[in-house]
Amino acid sequence: MAEATLLAGQGLLVASEQLAGLTITEKTPGDFVSEADVHAEKVIFDHLMQRFPDYGWLGEETQERPSREGGLRWIVDPLDGTTNFLKGLPHWAVSIALFQADDPLAALIYDPVKGEMFCAEKGEGAYLNGRAITVSQAVPxxxxxxxxxxxxxxxxxxxxxxxxxxxxxxxxxxxxxxxxxxxxxxxxxxxxxxxxxxxxxxxxxxxxxxxxxxxxxxxxxxxxxxxxxxxxxxxxxxxxxxxxxxxxxxxxxxxx
Missing domain, CATH: 3.40.190.80 (D-Maltodextrin-Binding Protein; domain 2)
Known part of the structure; x- marks a missing residue:
């Protein structure tokens, strides 16, 4: 899971330096997809499905695939913040989660620009680059x-x-x-x-x-x-x- 996220993220970093050459489609008004999104999702799909061929799949840019193993499925956004990405704003991420039916089991959010990987497993806490994180304390x-x-x-x-x-x-x-x-x-x-x-x-x-x-x-x-x-x-x-x-x-x- 982490390897797939890193592979997709590094590819997107390269693409972010070549924005003028990207093919961009407007799916609906104000909702864009580029060849970088599509390629990143393919990288993640190929990597995960090779290792977990019976897991289901729900990705933003590809067709949904049902689970053949106990309701386990990947839910993936290969490029969250596409408009930021296409405008050269350095605030976007790769997002991958593993669910069993409607129950989240594991999750990764990777920001390649800042080199930050947020992750969690059910019952094991949340981490940023290997360091435990917690929500903010009570404030007025x-x-x-x-x-x-x-x-x-x-x-x-x-x-x-x-x-x-x-x-x-x-x-x-x-x-x-x-x-x-x-x-x-x-x-x-x-x-x-x-x-x-x-x-x-x-x-x-x-x-x-x-x-x-x-x-x-x-x-x-x-x-x-x-x-x-x-x-x-x-x-x-x-x-x-x-x-x-x-x-x-x-x-x-x-x-x-």
Whole structure:
């Protein structure tokens, strides 16, 4: 798993120096995929499937493949933060998780630019480059640094919800970040860099690895709507635990 992540990440680093030559497709308004994404996913797929041929597969850029071994499946985002990558912004990552049905077992998020690998196994804690990490300690709401995503392009279903959230939370916190790479936002909650992060309508590959890493670092990760599984709704709140209820109470949790 780590080897596949490193191989894909190093290939993406090379591609990031040759952006002008990449073929780029706009899947939907504001949602891009490049040949670098596709190649990175193929590298990961080939590496993992050679070793675990009966595991299922769910990747952002390839067709889903059912599991033939006890519900075990990989959930992969080969390049989380594609728009950042294509604009030369050094904030993107490779994300891989191993699930059994809906239960996360292992996860890796690798940021090749900064040389940071966040990882976790169920029941074994969370780590950054081999060093144990934990979520931030309790802080006053006014000192909290939080993160979220704002819909762009054609993905405006929850735009009014997001604006409501910002109106409620921005005056109450020390600041809000919108950095465009969900996997890293979750990893930063796990490492204590952010105190909370929420978003709506993401893909399962955006969330799968980060949810386990946050939980193993001592944080809380909950769906925004209790009656909808987080991997299908793509809507969640992750936090250090201490601020969870306060942030949740401020969010617009109406379903659409």
């Amino acid at each position: 709401f006014s000192a909290a640094l939080v993160a979220s995503g704002v819909p762009s392009g054609g993905r405006t279903t929850y735009l009014s919800h997001c604006l409501d959230d910002l109106e409620q939370l921005m005056p109450q916190t020390a600041g809000l970040r919108r950095w465009g790479a969900a996997a890293l936002d979750l990893a930063y909650v796990a490492a204590g860099r952010f105190d909370a992060y929420w978003e709506r309508n993401l893909g399962p590959w955006d969330i799968a690895a980060g949810m386990l890493i946050v939980q193993e670092a001592g944080g809380r990760f909950t769906p925004l709507w209790a009656n909808r599984a987080v991997l299908s709704s793509g809507s969640f709140l992750a936090s250090n635990g201490a601020l969870h209820d306060a942030v949740e109470a401020a969010l617009n949790r109406a379903e659409v």
